[in-house]
Amino acid sequence: MATVRTSIHGYWSSRFAFVLAAAGSAVGLGNIWKFPYMAGENGGGAFVLLYLICIALFGLPVMMSEVLLGRRGRSSPVNTMTTLAAEEKRSRVWRLLGLMGVLAGFLILSYYSVIAGWALAYVLETATGTFSGVSGEQAGEVFDNLISNPRRLLFWHSVFILLTMVVVIRGVNKGLETAVRILMPALFILIIIMIGYAMLHGDFLESLKFLFAPDFSKLSPEVVLKAMGQAFFSLSLGMGAIMMYGSYLPDDASIATTSFQVAIADTLIAILAGLAIFPIVLANGLEAGQGPGLIFNTLPLAFGQMTGGLIFGTLFFILLVFAAWTSAISLIEPAVAWLVEKFSISRFISSIICGLVAWTVGLGTVYSFNSWKKIDVFDGTILEGKSFFDLLDYLTSNIMLPLGGILICIFAAWLMSEKSRRDELKIKYEVAYKLWRFLARYLTPIGVVLIFLHVLGVLEKLNIT
Numbered sequence: 258m259a260t261v262r263t264s265i266h267g268y269w270s271s272r273f274a275f276v277l278a279a280a281g282s283a284v285g286l287g288n289i290w291k292f293p294y295m296a297g298e299n300g301g302g303a304f305v306l307l308y309l310i311c312i313a314l315f316g317l318p319v320m321m322s323e324v325l326l327g328r329r330g331r332s333s334p335v336n337t338m339t340t341l342a343a344e345e346k347r348s349r350v351w352r353l354l355g356l357m358g359v360l361a362g363f364l365i366l367s368y369y370s371v372i373a374g375w376a377l378a379y380v381l382e383t384a385t386g387t388f389s390g391v392s393g394e395q396a397g398e399v400f401d402n403l404i405s406n407p408r409r410l411l412f413w414h415s416v417f418i419l420l421t422m423v424v425v426i427r428g429v430n431k432g433l434e435t436a437v438r439i440l441m442p443a444l445f446i447l448i449i450i451m452i453g454y455a456m457l458h459g460d461f462l463e464s465l466k467f468l469f470a471p472d473f474s475k476l477s478p479e480v481v482l483k484a485m486g487q488a489f490f491s492l493s494l495g496m497g498a499i500m501m502y503g504s505y506l507p508d509d510a511s512i513a514t515t516s517f518q519v520a521i522a523d524t525l526i527a528i529l530a531g532l533a534i535f536p537i538v539l540a541n542g543l544e545a546g547q548g549p550g551l552i553f554n555t556l557p558l559a560f561g562q563m564t565g566g567l568i569f570g571t572l573f574f575i576l577l578v579f580a581a582w583t584s585a586i587s588l589i590e591p592a593v594a595w596l597v598e599k600f601s602i603s604r605f606i607s608s609i610i611c612g613l614v615a616w617t618v619g620l621g622t623v624y625s626f627n628s629w630k631k632i633d634v635f636d637g638t639i640l641e642g643k644s645f646f647d648l649l650d651y652l653t654s655n656i657m658l659p660l661g662g663i664l665i666c667i668f669a670a671w672l673m674s675e676k677s678r679r680d681e682l683k684i685k686y687e688v689a690y691k692l693w694r695f696l697a698r699y700l701t702p703i704g705v706v707l708i709f710l711h712v713l714g715v716l717e718k719l720n721i722t
């Protein structure tokens with residue numbers, strides 16, 4: 258029997274709409290901007306392999322658990338956890354899981370928006386021909402000029418927050434669904450075009466080696482943690498975004514199938530982005546480990562040289578903005594929905610409040626790339642040299658999301674009654690159900706905890722590894 262609860266915020270019009278929206282949330286800067294530079298910084302193949310393992314072993318079970326809780330609770334993650342904890346006679350403390358998600362959403366959106374602002378600025382740069390025929394060095398200068406200018410960053414950050422709020426105000430239904438339906442396929446096609454260019458003009462073979470031939474000497478506990486964090490970040494897991502989207506999912510849609518489709522789409526786009534970027538990096542002797550500026554320093558080179566580069570380039574950055582847009586919405590939707598439920602305020606007011614908060618926290622990231630490159634109080638500690646942006650990124654991706662993920666698994670696979678779980682998942686094949694339950698009960702929580710302990714050096718001290 259399905260639950261009788263209903264969502265006051267609306268529903269997706271179909272199963273397919275949910276897949277599109279969830280894929281729209283998952284596919285974003287994480288795939289096109291972050292994945293390539295993380296792979297570049299952490300030694301390529303070994304990182305990519307770990308990332309893929311984390312997607313399969315942690316990502317899928319967590320995603321299914323999130324959708325499961327969301328659809329059963331039918332409200333914002335805070336209230337979903339409150340309702341479900343009461344229903345399953347568990348402690349009210351579980352609502353804190355929802356609150357941690359709201360906090361993580363704000364923190365991530367605050368810097369996500371600044372980076373999306375770079376993409377916005379690049380739409381203009383590319384369209385006005387800044388990159389035609391540039392050298393690697395010149396392209397680097399354009400980027401440095403952008404990030405060293407807090408005013409420009411602030412301007413584009415503000416524009417992006419505004420864009421996000423406009424869609425959130427209108428509600429999840431129409432605006433989002435239609436946008437995603439057209440833009441996701443367009444993005445896909447453009448990335449394929451980029452790969453075509455990279456194959457012809459870049460060092461494609463070398464980049465295949467870089468991305469897929471693991472060099473295990475590059476591995477360290479930190480790299481494992483980062484690959485795991487990237488898997489959670491890229492799939493939008495661990496903070497309630499997918500739980501929120503799950504709460505709008507029609508009762509008859511299969512959670513396993515839809516989750517699988519979203520994970521495949523997301524992983525594919527990340528790998529394709531890597532294949533579009535590294536041939537250019539390697540052929541032009543650019544630094545693979547240069548960090549967050551990677552795609553902004555490499556792709557313009559390609560656009561500057563290819564025929565029709567002005568158009569393709571402009572289109573590419575527009576689509577990147579759209580990919581970021583559909584992700585940003587999911588970062589703030591849980592907070593907006595929660596305020597609406599809690600204070601009975603309108604969606605409009607709630608969106609404005611949330612937008613202002615995210616915008617304000619974002620100032621920390623705006624200055625992280627220029628006047629406030631490192632936080633002095635950390636001098637002499639392991640955090641020395643880290644900027645506000647570095648810290649936010651580390652804290653959210655590597656700690657909050659995996660932690661949220663295992664708590665979600667523990668609630669869904671241990672604390673809910675077997676009947677509630679089965680009712681909601683409705684998995685036809687017993688083996689598949691048992692597999693999910695095994696992964697969510699044992700493998701994901703234990704795996705994530707072991708990775709945490711490994712980084713803290715606890716395992717080494719106990720002589721376990």
Ligand code: TRP
Nearest residue numbers: 283285286287490491493498584
């Ligand atoms: N997954 C998105 C990306 O790859 C970012 C994102 C959207 C996200 N919603 C999220 C990350 C929720 C973590 C949690 O760009």
